[in-house]
Amino acid sequence: MEKLTSAAQLESLRKEILQKRKSNQPCITICAGTGCLACGCEKVVDGFKKEIEKQKLQDRVTLRLTGCPGFCERGPLVVIFPKGIFYQQVTPEDITEILEKTIAKDEIVERLLYQDPKNKEKILIEDDVPFYKKQMRLLLGNNSKIDPCNIDDYLAVGGYAALSKALFKMKPGEIVAEVKKSGLRGRGGGGFPTGAKWESCRKAEGNPKYLICNADEGDPGAFMDRSLLEGNPHSVIEGMIIGAFAIGSHDGYIYVRNEYPLAVKNAATAIEQAEQYGFLGKNILGSGLDFEIKINRGGGSFVCGESSALFASIEGRIGEPRDKYIHATDKGLWDKPTTLNNVETWANVPLIINKGADWYSKIGTEGSKGTKIFSLVGKINNTGLVEVPMGITFREIIYEIGGGILKDRKFKAVQTGGPSGGCLSEKFLDLPIDFDALTEAGSMMGSGGMIVMDDRTCMVDVARYFLAFLEEESCGKCTPCREGLKKMKAILEAICGGRGKKGDIELLERLSQVLIDGAICGLGNTAPNPILTTIRYFRDEYEAHIDQKKCTGGVCKALIKYSIDPEKCTGCGACLKACAAEAVTGEQKKPHVIDPKKCIKCGACYEACKFDAVVVS
Amino acid sequence: MITFTLNGKKVEAENGATVLEVAREQGIDIPTLCHHEDLLPYGVCRVCVVEITKGKRKRVVASCTYPAEEGLVVDTNSERALNVRKGVTELLLARHPNVKVIKELAAKLGIAEPNPRFSVENDYCILCGMCVRACREIVGAHAINFAERGVTRRVSSPFSEAAGDCIACGTCVYICPTKIITMQDVADGGAVYPGGRDSLGPRRIIHTWKVNAEMVPCRVCKRPFTTQAKIEFMQKRAQVPVPIEELTICPTCKG
Numbered sequence: 001m002e003k004l005t006s007a008a009q010l011e012s013l014r015k016e017i018l019q020k021r022k023s024n025q026p027c028i029t030i031c032a033g034t035g036c037l038a039c040g041c042e043k044v045v046d047g048f049k050k051e052i053e054k055q056k057l058q059d060r061v062t063l064r065l066t067g068c069p070g071f072c073e074r075g076p077l078v079v080i081f082p083k084g085i086f087y088q089q090v091t092p093e094d095i096t097e098i099l100e101k102t103i104a105k106d107e108i109v110e111r112l113l114y115q116d117p118k119n120k121e122k123i124l125i126e127d128d129v130p131f132y133k134k135q136m137r138l139l140l141g142n143n144s145k146i147d148p149c150n151i152d153d154y155l156a157v158g159g160y161a162a163l164s165k166a167l168f169k170m171k172p173g174e175i176v177a178e179v180k181k182s183g184l185r186g187r188g189g190g191g192f193p194t195g196a197k198w199e200s201c202r203k204a205e206g207n208p209k210y211l212i213c214n215a216d217e218g219d220p221g222a223f224m225d226r227s228l229l230e231g232n233p234h235s236v237i238e239g240m241i242i243g244a245f246a247i248g249s250h251d252g253y254i255y256v257r258n259e260y261p262l263a264v265k266n267a268a269t270a271i272e273q274a275e276q277y278g279f280l281g282k283n284i285l286g287s288g289l290d291f292e293i294k295i296n297r298g299g300g301s302f303v304c305g306e307s308s309a310l311f312a313s314i315e316g317r318i319g320e321p322r323d324k325y326i327h328a329t330d331k332g333l334w335d336k337p338t339t340l341n342n343v344e345t346w347a348n349v350p351l352i353i354n355k356g357a358d359w360y361s362k363i364g365t366e367g368s369k370g371t372k373i374f375s376l377v378g379k380i381n382n383t384g385l386v387e388v389p390m391g392i393t394f395r396e397i398i399y400e401i402g403g404g405i406l407k408d409r410k411f412k413a414v415q416t417g418g419p420s421g422g423c424l425s426e427k428f429l430d431l432p433i434d435f436d437a438l439t440e441a442g443s444m445m446g447s448g449g450m451i452v453m454d455d456r457t458c459m460v461d462v463a464r465y466f467l468a469f470l471e472e473e474s475c476g477k478c479t480p481c482r483e484g485l486k487k488m489k490a491i492l493e494a495i496c497g498g499r500g501k502k503g504d505i506e507l508l509e510r511l512s513q514v515l516i517d518g519a520i521c522g523l524g525n526t527a528p529n530p531i532l533t534t535i536r537y538f539r540d541e542y543e544a545h546i547d548q549k550k551c552t553g554g555v556c557k558a559l560i561k562y563s564i565d566p567e568k569c570t571g572c573g574a575c576l577k578a579c580a581a582e583a584v585t586g587e588q589k590k591p592h593v594i595d596p597k598k599c600i601k602c603g604a605c606y607e608a609c610k611f612d613a614v615v616v617s
Numbered sequence: 618m619i620t621f622t623l624n625g626k627k628v629e630a631e632n633g634a635t636v637l638e639v640a641r642e643q644g645i646d647i648p649t650l651c652h653h654e655d656l657l658p659y660g661v662c663r664v665c666v667v668e669i670t671k672g673k674r675k676r677v678v679a680s681c682t683y684p685a686e687e688g689l690v691v692d693t694n695s696e697r698a699l700n701v702r703k704g705v706t707e708l709l710l711a712r713h714p715n716v717k718v719i720k721e722l723a724a725k726l727g728i729a730e731p732n733p734r735f736s737v738e739n740d741y742c743i744l745c746g747m748c749v750r751a752c753r754e755i756v757g758a759h760a761i762n763f764a765e766r767g768v769t770r771r772v773s774s775p776f777s778e779a780a781g782d783c784i785a786c787g788t789c790v791y792i793c794p795t796k797i798i799t800m801q802d803v804a805d806g807g808a809v810y811p812g813g814r815d816s817l818g819p820r821r822i823i824h825t826w827k828v829n830a831e832m833v834p835c836r837v838c839k840r841p842f843t844t845q846a847k848i849e850f851m852q853k854r855a856q857v858p859v860p861i862e863e864l865t866i867c868p869t870c871k872g
Contacts (some may be wrong), residue, residue, distance in 0.1 A: 301766065318763065323660045323682040476744070476763075476770030478661045480701070483708035486768050487735050507734055514704030517677035517697055518663045 003278030005286035007164040014161075017152045026061045026103050027081040029144055030090075033068025033230055034223070034262055035384075040091075041076035047092040051099055061103055064153070067143035067231015070373075070385030071131055074114065079126050079144055086126035087112035117381055117403060131382045134401050136363070136371050139347050140387045143231035148266045151273040154234040160279055162350035166242045167287040170353075175246035176202055179349065181357035183369035188214055188305070188342030189417070189446040190522070191368070191435035197339060200329035202247045204337035209249040212314075212333065212340040213240055215256035215263065216298045216305035219418030220469065222449045224373035224385055225343035229256065229263040232347070233270035237293065239349030241279060244291040247339055252293040255310055258300060268295055302473035306521045307332070307340050309475070320475045321521035342447070344373060364390035368434035372445070378415075378452035379406045391432040398429070398452055409454040412553075413538070417446025419466045419473075420526035422533030423459060442533040444526065458553030459538040460545050464492040466530040474523060480515045481524030487511065488531065498558040500546035505535060554616035557601040561617050564605075566591035568613035575605035575614060621689040630685040637665055637680040640693060647680055647693050648702070648722055650709075651745035653792065656754055658682045659746055663705050664722065668695035677701055702726065711735035713743055718794050741797040744770060748789035748798060756788050757854060761826060774826040784846040785821045785830035798825045802832065802841065835867035842867035 004010050030036070030045055048063055071077060074088035080102055087098065087109065094112060101107040113122040114129050123129050126144070146153035154160070166175050180195025201209060213236060217225040229236060240252050254271075256264055271293050274280040282290045296314050303309045304319040311333045313319035332338025348370055352360045361369045368390040374397065377383045381403030388397060394414055398404070405411050413423045416433075422443030424431070431437055435445050453462065471485040488511050491504055512528030519525050535542060544550040551559040564575070564584075569591040576584040576592060583599040586592030594605065594614075606614040618629050623636075623643060630639040635658060640647050650662035660682035667680045670690040677697050692698065703726050706719070711731045713719045723729075731737050746763065749772055753759050760783035764773035774780035790800040806820025806829055819832040819841035832841035833848060848864045 323679055325678065325683050471767060474767040476765075476767040479663050479705045479709060479744075482744070482767060482770065483712055484704070487708060487711065490736060491734065501734070504734070507732075510700070511704060513697075514701050514708075518666060518701035518705060520660065520663075520679075 001276050003276070003281075005278060005283075007168050007285060010155075010160060010164055010285060014155050014158075017156050021156060023082060027064055028061060028098075028103070029064045029066045029079045029081065031068055031075060031077040031144065032065035033072070033143075033227060034260075035068055035072030036075035036077055037262070039072075039075035039089075043092045044076045044078070044090055044095065047095040048099075051095050055099060057099065057103065061099075064147050065149075066146060067148050068227040068385070069126075069132075069144040070140055070227065070387070071129070071382070072385075073383050077144075078112075081145075084126045085124060086114060086129060088114050130403060131384065131386070131401055134392075134396060135387050136389045137387045138351055138363075138371050139228060139235070139344065140231075140373060140385060142235070143227065146232065148231050148233055149269045151234060151270070151277060154232070158354070159234050159350075160238055162353035163238050163241050163279065164285060166245055166353050167285055167289060172202065172246045172248065175242060175353065178357045179246070179352060182352045182360040183357075183364070183367075184345065184348055184352060184360070185368060185435055186342060187344035187348070187372065187447070189444065191439075191445055194341060194345055197329060197341070198243065198247055200327065201249075201337050201339040204330050206330070206335075206337045208251055208336060209247055210333045210336055210338040211240060211244050211247060211249040211252040212310070212338060213252070213254045213293075213343055213346050214305060214307075214310060214340055215254055215260070215267075215343045216310060217257060217260075217343070217447060218302040218305050218473075219447050219449045221377050221451065222375045222418060222447050224375055224448055226257075226260050226263050227385055228343050228347050228373075229254075229260070230266050233263075233267045234274065235347045235350055236267075236343055237270055237274055237280070239346035240293060241284065241289075241291055242349050242353055243339060243341070243346065245287075245289050249339070250290050250292070252291060253296050253314060253333075254293060255296045255304075255314060256298060258297040264295060264297060271295065301475070303475045303521070303523050306523060308521065310340065311338070318475075320477045321523075323520055344448075365432060365434040365437075367436045372433075372448055374448045374450045376402055376450050376452070378450075379409065379454040379457075380404070380452040381406060388433075390434045393430050393432055394424070395429040397433075397450065402452065405452065405454050409456065411452070412455045412457050413453045413459065413462075415443075415451040415453065415462070415466075415530075416449065417444035417526075417529070418449045419469045420444075420523065420529050421446045421449065422529040423453070423462060423537065424533065425537040427537075442536055443529060456553060456555070458496075458551050458555035459534040459541045460492065460495055460551075461553065461555045463530045463534045464489065464496055467492055467527070470523065470527045474527075478518070478520040478524060480518035481520070481527065484511050484515050484519075484524075485527060488528075492531070495542065495545045496551075496556040496558065498545075498549045498556075500542075500549075502546065504546060505539070505542055509535065560601060561596060562594050562599055562601060562603070562605060563596075563615050563617065564592050564594055565613045565615050568611050570611055570613070572610070574608040574610065578604040578608035580604065619685060619687040621685055621687065621691065623691045624693055634685050635681055636667060636669075636678075636683045636685050636689075636691055639685050640667075640680060640691075645693055648725065649681060650718065650722070650743060650794070651747065652681045653747055653751075656747065656750045659750060662709075662743075662745060664702055666698045666701045667691050667693045668698045699726075703728065707732055708735070709743060712738045712740050713795075715739060716741055716743060716795050719743065741795050742772060743795055744772070745794060746772070747792045747794065748772060751788045751792045756784070756786055758782050758784050758786070758850065760784070761789065774828075778827060780823075780826040780828055783823065783826050783828045783830070784850045785823055785828050785844045786847050787821075787823070789826075790823065798823065800824075804841075833865060835870055836862065836865045837870035838867060840867060 076090050078087040078090045176198045184194040185191040299313040299319040304313045306321045309319040309321040328338045371387050373387045415423045467489045474481045476482040571589040581600045583595045647665045649665045651659050658681045660679040665680045710723045760780045790798045800823045807816040821830045830844040834841045
């Protein structure tokens, strides 16, 4: 492959690629993202390859391994284009049937279709699945269309057109102005206006200037950055090259978690291909711009996602934050002007350049533009990655996209923003979600984690859980975070253990303020959020724990008791079988009893009982 | 020069000076634990916090790392700053109830005893990092560093074994505010065992870093005063040839 040296060469290559592709020919796309790999998609892929060869279909059908479309819980996912027929939970045994029916005769394999749990309707096309229908998949959309390891696929969907536009039709200052005008804000959690950051870095004195993509996604349960970098790495790289041109940088880094092996691999492949095609390296597309990207694998700690800790980690030092009274855009990596943006932020850039700031800024709310990818998990029917326009409400996400609460239980809280986000109560269900609204409510956008909780959740326990995570991940450099989190966790453990005392809530609030004002970095500053929001919206639960030694959620083991309602118990023996502690006794078809002395309060009997006879009190 | 407001008074400061430096010049007392004027600002104990106003925005910052800026308004004893200072001290007192510097600071801030709601520990190292930083910034030996993270963070020699790069200069011992790093010069560092003894001659032992270093006598008074490792380190570091005679004479004999 000769390097492309002009915009015209890029367009003629694109034309050539598109001509070679027969748009009517069936294309079987299989998600090969981490989620589907875990579901066993490799066997499905192998099976398809063998079967296609066996049936000699090579010239009649294309097989493509794509990135993650987000509906991981239904994996392995197979979508058959051009129609977009959506098959879920596909196993190697289904392959022959898919080829014989769908590919050969255009018939549908009914049992592999997604069934709407609400009305039992079978859904044929991917876009019609309720999980996807309400989404606006500007960034994730291409994940299921392209093979991340094939740059031609990215070019076929219009890839690198934004780069060509930026290099040949815009001046660096105009690009910065366009990004500013778009209203794009940092998707890593802070929500800082991206355009303003670029402008400061562009104007900053000092050379060289560095440009970094932060892919150190560490929030438990969040995997949008992984999916983007795995599934569409070129969109991130294209964004970075445009940024480099705008800011005047020649050196870029992708700082990616080493725990994301596929993202590391796909990003490395994409960089190599982009170099071969002339999108990276010297004199990019003949424009005179030189820019290269190196991959730096993460140091393995949560706090390395924090900008100054990330710089330290790249520099080869311990990944610990420092005071950031001088901005990274002036003194960042190696004390040089640095622009650090999150994966999702970079992926938005080509979109803004291609379609214009005016188009982009029409999506979203007054203060937050564009879409945001959330990782929707918890006690909800449909879990996965959802990309939605800013301004959507929790109710729409939870009840329409997420299909409501599991087992139709009652909604209690939604936790946003990762471990240092906050828990919001039912009264926020109709809140239009954006950066400012979430911050005002005491939570935050964070990287986009969204955990839905039902009425069987104890909010004090939730706060304790998140605090334990943050204490574990605190680097320990500054006193408030190191010592404060330890003591706050101990107090929460005491409350959950029935040893809460009057004044604990006030003490927690006072210590929270010490962290908010005193800690060096964002980890410590935001760590009290889980406590403060649960106190703010669920204070009665704290009081019940402390004053009446009661856990209303039925979670805190020291405060609950399991028993069996003899009226409801049918004597089926399900609880007896489920109990590992041998605490349940009883004859068949007669009411069973739980021995409180033997009961370890694991809740297995509760889960096993089909008649709601096990009572938590 | 820049001008800013410090506790209601207009003050002038050199460009690049930190708020703490200016405050101390002005005779304002801001307590610190991890600050040392011969070391780079570190900003971790958070005892030196002050509240600043910049435009409409108020925030609490560490005065030891915050650069004084034109037009800045600083309050070294605001309620918010004091809440952090006291809170941090309270936390440190619970972990280090027997460390003199912590007890003194607590007394100064009116904290009589550890908060009864906190479990009391009895650690001595307050993790100010002065030993690590002095070894790195002043000596240049990089012999010790922080190990582990969060609540288990500690200062350690590499892999908790004998610190191979330690020259036993003792800088860490002198600078440690809690005096928890121990060093001892012995006339004979040998070992006695059943059936015999090994004589190693004069040795300097730093127990904390598991260092046992050979000592060198002063060529004039013959008293062991420095270590062989330190002499070698200084020769290497000087970058110009230093006559060995210069390095093997003790400060007393040098006069």
